[in-house]
Amino acid sequence: MKIAMIGAGYVGLVSGACFADFGHEVVCVDKDASKIEKLRQNVMPIYEPGLASIVKRNVEGERLSFSTELAESLEGCDAVFIAVGTPSRRGDGHADLSYVYAATEEIAESITKPIVVVTKSTVPVGTGDEVELILSKKLNSDQFAVVSNPEFLREGAAIDDFKRPDRIVIGTEDDRARAVMSEIYRPLFLNESPLLFTGRRTAELIKYAANAFLATKITFINEISDLCEKVGADVQEVSRGIGLDNRIGAKFLHAGPGYGGSCFPKDTLALMKTAQDNESPLRIVEAVVQVNDQRKRAMGRKVIQAMSGSVRDKKIALFGLTFKPNTDDMRDAPSIAIAQTLIDAGANVTAYDPEGMELAKDIMPAVEMMESSYQAATEADGVVIVTEWDAFRALDLKKLSGLMTGKALIDLRNIYDPQDVAKSGLEYTSVGRA
Ligand code: NAD
Ligand code: UGA
Secondary structure, eight states, rough: OOOEEEOSHHHHHHHHHHHTTTTOOEEOSSSHHHHHHHHTTTTOSSSOOHHHHHHHHHHHSEEEESSSSSSHHHTOSSSSEOOOOOOOOOOTOOOHHHHHHHHHHHHHOOSSSSSEEEOOOOOOTHHHHHHHHHHHTOGGGGGEEEEOOOOOOOSSSSSHHHHSOOOOEESOOOOOHHHHEEEETHHHHTTOOEEEEEEEHHHHHHHHHHHHHHHHHHHHHHHHHHHHHTTTTHHHHHHHHHHHSSTOOOOOOOOOOOSSSSSSHHHHHHHHHHHHHTTTTOOHHHHHHHHHHHHHHHHHHHHHHTTTTTTTOOEEEEEOOSSSSSSSOTTOOOHHHHHHHHHHHHHHEEEEEETHHHHHHOOHHHHSSSSSSHHHOOOOOTTOOOSGGGTTTOOOHHHHHHHHHSSSSEEOOOOOHHHHHHHOEEEOSSOOOO
16 A cells, blocks of 8 residues: 655654555655654654664665655555644644644645545544545545544554554545555554444544543542542552452553643543533543643642742752653643742752653753753752653662752652662652552
């Protein structure tokens, strides 16, 4: 199959590279010329483990190429995927579909033979209908079919998630499109990844329902963790105790500083808006959004409390800035609200993150970026573990304690054992544990 992928971001680039790795011929198209230039020189524009070698292998095998020109890239393609951003629309929280519709207009101008148009971006229910309408203004109905194929990969584990998905959802009512999509995903089907065919609107909603459910699970355990602190219980044992029940499942029950990232925050908000517009409000999702928003700043206050109630003129080191480990993505990272709360309270904040500092330095200019965790912690009154990068899991705690002026270690990801920390002389605060 010959495939064009519009958008060479976290989803488009990973999907394009993996499709090429299955043997398809793929061209990734992006408007951002500097991104395309980097990719042509085998420099990855994002940090995603394993991506560079797959890209290199497939470029060398002439199955993967990069372009800024959609029209020429579409020549001879069986399918074109739209994998552009759908951020929150400024002001009302609905998904901003302008990039999706702009890409659709370009497709309508450019195609020369019948093609399947696949929305991989996360889009609200009914967007596929709108995409179809835009195309039908320029094209006959036998020239295209519109499919929803939401993506479920996680950043930091994207290659593995793409190549070994729990399921592939394909929303279409068109037999021809179904055949093309089956052929594209055939290598995965042979690995027994289930292909779930649904109506297009259903596929669109599955994506939002999945993200909202996962965000709810995290928020639920975060609230339980607050209760644990009040009643002297241990949230990690509660997670294990409920997660061993197969009906609940152990994943996404790690209490922390609140979910962040490029998707859960915007997708929960967009789903909430869709539900309100359709007079079918999702009150659980509304509560999740509110609780999670409040939690990020509450974590800043938790740090202040752990440091005797005041951080004025104190130095605090943040370990980890990205919204999760193994990514450079800073979108909606809890570290942003935590740093701001501490700065507002008069603290001097330093930070170290293995991959996120390049993007973080523009988002939090008042935070001093350092070259290592130990350097960030030197003469600090407190250290806060915000993101659970592996590099922070086996710190030399005695060395850390010796470098610091104060003794507070606030671990918002529960990666340390309280007893181990006690031996180092540090005063430990974690989440949902006594
Ligand atoms: P991103 O911002 O990393 O990448 C989007 C890319 O699209 C950018 O490089 C941009 O320059 C390009 N673009 C925009 N309009 C274009 C156009 N008309 N022509 C060519 N290129 C264009 O976004 P992302 O994180 O990859 O997310 C893309 C979509 O996938 C979103 O809807 C998101 O919700 C969804 N999604 C993301 C993830 C994730 O982990 N990031 C996972 C699943 C689904
Ligand atoms: C999430 C989903 O997991 C993917 O399936 C989905 O495709 C993607 O959103 C998307 O639509 O973009 P991602 O945002 O990359 O993926 O990362 P997650 O691993 O889901 O983590 C999201 C946030 O939740 C992070 O801030 C993380 O720290 C937090 N989290 C996650 C917890 O606090 N506790 C947990 O148990 C799990």
